[in-house]
């Protein structure tokens with residue numbers, strides 16, 4: 001099993017990614033850390049806790065950064081609803097986040113693991129940039145970062161930037177230049193990997209977990225039932241366990257830190273300006289296979 005830390009901002013697509021990762025036979029989720037992004041970190045922490053309790057999973061949750069490193073937070077509550085996971089009334093829970101910061105929790109988890117850990121980064125990269133800045137010795141303990149973030153084509157915030165790299169571009173730049181191996185699962189693949197009404201109906205039939213997601217999907221503005229619901233963060237989980245669904249290219253990526261394209265991930269695809277690559281970028285995904293994989297895995301995440 002691959003030991004995993006998930007850094008997240010649930011978020012409806014985050015919630016699907018978490019449900020699948022928590023139940024996958026080849027993944028061992030050791031820690032969930034939260035950050036401000038889709039909504040603020042108090043809410044993303046609460047969303048993680050209530051989802052875990054609904055899924056009957058006991059994984060420690062640590063609350064992370066409230067604001068990006070240098071700029072003000074611009075959230076995405078218009079996409080995910082005011083609470084970040086609108087549309088379903090979760091039962092009351094009594095679980096709490098760890099009594100220390102996400103960065104400390106990541107350090108402890110990395111230190112206590114003999115083998116290197118994978119970080120699944122499905123939100124702004126603030127916590128991870130801070131971890132590498134405060135504790136650079138932790139970098140060798142991370143075997144790779146599989147990141148939903150960035151785009152080589154058009155953006156979903158300004159014309160050129162994807163949301164997670166746009167929210168905290170300085171953090172994204174620190175992480176890309178950290179020397180830790182990175183897989184960038186960006187909009188180039190995640191915008192095509194949608195759920196159509198056929199899959200949404202199948203999910204509705206998958207017991208209480210399926211019904212919960214079906215209710216959330218009715219409030220998710222990351223697409224529509226006609227054009228398809230965008231499952232951005234779920235693609236990063238798919239990459240972890242089924243990398244053969246993706247076509248990738250090794251390259252060097254930098255993040256624009258100012259101007260009208262702030263947050264844009266600029267790839268040196270022809271390696272004209274760099275001699276070393278810092279990232280494997282996903283260029284294409286097998287969409288029908290992904291859709292099938294998602295429904296199958298959600299089915300396995302339900303009550304056995």
Ligand code: BDR
Nearest residue numbers: 011014076122163164232
């Ligand atoms: C990313 O932004 C968030 O709204 C989603 O959860 C995903 O992580 C897509 O651009």
Ligand code: CA
Nearest residue numbers: 011014122123
């Ligand atoms: Ca997310």
